[in-house]
Structure formats: C-alpha cells, structure tokens
Amino acid sequence: MTEDTDHIDEHEGSVPFYRRQIVIFISGSVVIAFMLVLVSMALYGSSGAAQLDLSRPGYQSVQDQVDRTDTFESFPANGPVTVAILEQFQKLFDRQVKPVDNSEAFSPAALEYQALDLDAPTEDN
C-alpha cells in the first residue's frame, strides 16, 4: 500500500505543475465559451432578434425586399402649436402611415386547407 502511494507520488511529481493548470485552464475556457454561446442563442431566440435576421438560411432571396434606408420623416418635438402646425402634422401622418395602411396583411386565408389542397376529399372524387 505504501509502495503504491509512493509510486503514484513519484509519477505525479514527474508531470510539470503548469501542465495540469494549462489543461484545466483550456477545458474551463471551452466550457465557459460553450455556456456563453448557449446563453446568447437563447437570447437571440427569445428577444425576437431572430425574426429580424434575414441572414438566416432561406431568407437570402428576400433580403432586397427590406427597406434599408430610413426615410421616415420625423415631426419636431419642440415649437409652437398652431392650426397650421397641426395641419402640417396631419399631412405628414397620413403620408407616413400609407405603407402600413392595409389590414389584410398576414391574412390567414393563405393557410386555409382548401388553398393548400389539404382539405378532405369530396365524395365525388
């Protein structure tokens, strides 16, 4: 028993002390990096950032449909309020809301079973 212990101590003594520390340091770094990747992926999915990311596979073809230039004209937050100013705001407001002036966006009709030919077959067929 004593001989065995001496043998192990002798063997461990032959390994330089910094070697074990390097192994622990590298494995620790890999584990921490892996955990950070998991956390960032979870945040990417839960925050809604994924829905705004068109670099995902399958979206390259529609990237050019996104309006990248911010042409939205802002209304000044300071200054007097007169009838003319309010009319100016109304004109600006009507012009700026035009791109979203369509309540039919994301209509569920596109996913109806009939539209996808997945509805139950009629008895005639």
Add this chain to the structure above:
Amino acid sequence: MKSVIFSLAALIATSFLLTSLPAAAQSEVMTDAHIDRIKSNCQAALGTLSRIHANDAPAYINRNQTYFSISDKLMAHLNSRLTLNRFDATDLVKTASSFNTALAKFRTSYKQYDETMSEVLKIDCRRQPVSFYDKVGETRQQRQKVNESVRQLQSLIDQYRDGVQAFKVKHMEQLTGGRS
C-alpha cells in the same frame, strides 16, 4: 389507504381520458382518403408554405419598423409638443400608449407564428400527415392573431388621426392665437 389509492387512480385515468379526447376525435374525423390526399399534396403545400414564410419576414421587418417610427417619431413627438405648450393631450397620450402595447403584441404574436411555421416546415409530412395537418391548422390560428394585431394597430392609427382632428376643433380658439 385503499380509498386514497383508488381516488388517485381514478383521477389519473380521468385526466388521461380528457387529454386524449381531442386527438381521438381528430383521428375519427380524418378518413384514409383524406390522409392519402394530404400525403400526395403535402410536398406542394410545403413549397407554398415555404414561400409564404420567406415573404412574411421582410413584410414583418418593414411593418415593425414603420409602426415603431409612427410611435416614436410622430405620436410621441406631437404629444410632447402639446404637453410642452401646456395643452391637455391626455386622449392622444392614451392612444399612443395603447399603440405601443399593440405593437408589443404584434411582435409577440409574429414570433409565435414564425416559430410554429418553422416547425411545420420541418415535419416529414409523408410520414406524419396528421401531425402536419394539425400543425398547419395551428399555424393558421397564429397567423390570424398576427392579422388581428395588424387590424388593432390600424384602428389605433385611425383613432389617433381622429384624436388630432378632435383636438384641433376643440382648441381652435387657442390655436389661432398660437401658444408658444
């Protein structure tokens, strides 16, 4: 002791029956001919769904940006300007606040829809035609929720527009004098 075990067993059996009822009802309704139809048409349906999914993304991004700008660069700025000029803009502030809440709901419902649609596109529809069929139905319901959010936002935009007009009429006298 026996009665306790019996009650527990009855409770588990009842809950199992209740949870399995919708699935059983679904299977009963679906005929073999219907399942065959799903299997034969599902590849084409997947192609259509894939295109819809791809086109939805830029539509969502553009809409989300425009809604945010309407709130941030128009509604908030006018409300701020009216308040700075000591006008009572409570109604407009309330509408703007509802708009922000509706915008958050729009984002959440789109996220859920997008995730479900991604799951649909991953299903092997020839092997799991019933699951595919059910998931398409679920996705349609979630798309309906996105559409409802769009309608709600549209309604709040109209409400804000009407509010500005009402404000103008109500404060016509003061506005003609021009406060600053």
